[in-house]
Amino acid sequence: MDHLLGNAEKPIPEAQSEIPEDEDEEGLKAHIAKVGGGEELVARSIKCSECGKVFRSEASASFHAEKSGHQQFEESTEEIKPLTEEEKKAKLTELREKLAIKRAAQEKEDQKSNKANEALRRKAGQDVNRIREDLELKEAQKLAAQKKREKVEEAKARAAIKAQIELDKKAREEKAAREKALREGNAPKEAEPVVAVKPSAAIKSSDNPETRLQVRLSVGGPPLTKTFPSDNTLIDVAEWVASENLAYNVDTVTLATTFPRKTYSREEMKKTLKENGLTPSAVLLAT
Incomplete structure (x- = not known):
């Protein structure tokens, strides 16, 4: 307090810069680079906030979002270095191996599906053949029954015709016998009944x-x-x-x-x- 009261009338000295005036231009540039001033930050890639993967373009990031379901992305100043020839070959080999594995799995699944479909097709064919055989058997049985009925009806018709012929023949013979008996003056003899029952003496x-x-x-x-x-x-x-x-x-x-x-x-x-x-x-x- 005594110091402030004793120096109250003296002028306030000017503030000195953080950077000494005698530093050269190289030191100034180094200092600016150190504190981060002078250059604007530029986004060089897109980073997934959920898994940390970095992508060169929005198309790559969109594809990753569809495959993984991740939705949180941000711009990043991290620059993705281009792959070297060795890295490109290794990446291509890896992709080919994954594709071969995927194709093998798909072929295995297709074989399983084809086997199941073939089993269903064979079963359906067996069912159709069995139904066709049943229909043919029923049709044959129906035809045999119809032929049997026709034979029975034909036999009945022949028997009826034969019986009628016999009756007509017998009637003609009886008529001829009666006419002959009348011509000769003899009474015709009556035919005896085939079945005769002797009546009771007490009943007519x-x-x-x-x-x-x-x-x-x-x-x-x-x-x-x-x-x-x-x-x-x-x-x-x-x-x-x-x-x-x-x-x-x-x-x-x-x-x-x-x-x-x-x-x-x-x-x-x-x-x-x-x-x-x-x-x-x-x-x-x-x-």
């Missing part, structure tokens, strides 16, 4: 409660025999014939007596066996 034949019928089939085969109540109709007999032989239909079957020759109409089919005079027994032809 027409009042018998049961009627025994033998039905011959025009389609061939053994005759059908059954005893019906006398009050049953011929429609009941037709239903029974249709149930015994699938070649007949109850709506189209026709019943007739062989001797004397008589074909029953649909109205007569509704009458009872007694009303049609078939009691106690009779022989019918089903066509």
Whole structure:
């Protein structure tokens, strides 16, 4: 304090420069370079703030961002030196090795995929062949069943024609015999019924409660025999014939007596066996 009060009237000396005036130009340049003055900083590369890699161009930095997912980049004054011939060769060799490894992995993956696709193709081909074989087998079975039905129908038709021929032949023979007997003055002999049932002594034949019928089939085969109540109709007999032989239909079957020759109409089919005079027994032809 005493020093300040004693020197208060004296002038304040000028501040001296940090750099002495007697330094030469070389020293000044060195000092400026040391404190960082004089030159502007220039960005010479792009640096990834996340991994520290340096890139020459924005295209390289963008490619790195797409590959790595890094998003933080900054400009850098670090200059990337060009590669020497040895470094270029080493880099090219490294890239070729990576590419070869990548191609080998891709070929392995392609082989695996092709093998799986081939297995699927073979399985699909086997399934198609199996389906085709099943269809061919079903078609063959269907054709065989159809041929069998045709043979059965053809046999039935031949049997029906043969039976009709026999009936016509028998009718012609009987007619010729009757005409011959009339010419010679002799009465024709009546044919005996194929099936005869002796009536009970206490009951008249027409009042018998049961009627025994033998039905011959025009389609061939053994005759059908059954005893019906006398009050049953011929429609009941037709239903029974249709149930015994699938070649007949109850709506189209026709019943007739062989001797004397008589074909029953649909109205007569509704009458009872007694009303049609078939009691106690009779022989019918089903066509």
